[in-house]
Amino acid sequence: MNEIFVTKWKSQVKKGTLTFVVLNVLRNNEFYGYEFIEEVKKLTAIEIAEGTFYPLMNRLKKEDLVSSKWVEQESGIPRKYYVLTETGKETLKQMQVYWAELSTSIKEISK
Amino acid sequence: MNEIFVTKWKSQVKKGTLTFVVLNVLRNNEFYGYEFIEEVKKLTAIEIAEGTFYPLMNRLKKEDLVSSKWVEQESGIPRKYYVLTETGKETLKQMQVYWAELSTSIKEISK
């Protein structure tokens, strides 16, 4: 029943929301890409496509909200860890204010 | 401090969210465009640009989630009232499930 519409809608909802999720998750921890995607899937049931994640992280790096560092592994491919910058922390705070307003608003009109 | 980024982000968050807001508001009431925009501004502090609203409503009509009817006024320009269809109500229910999951998830990772 209108599954296509709902599927597309979910994808649209992720725009912006994903950025918010990423910054929140990085607030207390450092993660590398693959691990991050798995972590978010477990924590939130949100599926992040790789083709979404990597371009997103590069945007956030360009905006200086996030920095990254390569970490060599004893075995296996090196991992790129992402870290929230000071600017990222400040920006996240502003986003949290808006998100709180928004979710309260939606709770109101859903009554 | 990074106002441009936050402003753009808010715009992105609205993608998808706006559809959800519109369907929720129309759930119990009929509104015409101009009134709707004012109403949402009061209820939720969400500003909907006219250039966003009218194309959005036409998409929702094309998807048969919403119908509309012209109502002549005793004086002034006729108003186009928007009404939620049965399909719209069903679709909204599915969206509400996803939204509940999403906002719970975000509450979790914000801790």
Add this chain to the structure above:
DNA sequence: TAATATTACATTGTTATACTATGTATATTG
């Protein structure tokens, strides 16, 4: 040990939608 799956990062092209700017037309008010 050869084949397959998993880990790990990345880019290209497509699609969808919010917004700015602009346009039309009527009604009200100073």
Add this chain to the structure above:
DNA sequence: CAATATACATAGTATAACAATGTAATATTA
């Protein structure tokens, strides 16, 4: 009568999620 508010509408632009695809190393398993 000029300015403002009401009321609907569209064209063009920017942005971001995603599918598909690619590269490469390691682990698993038949």
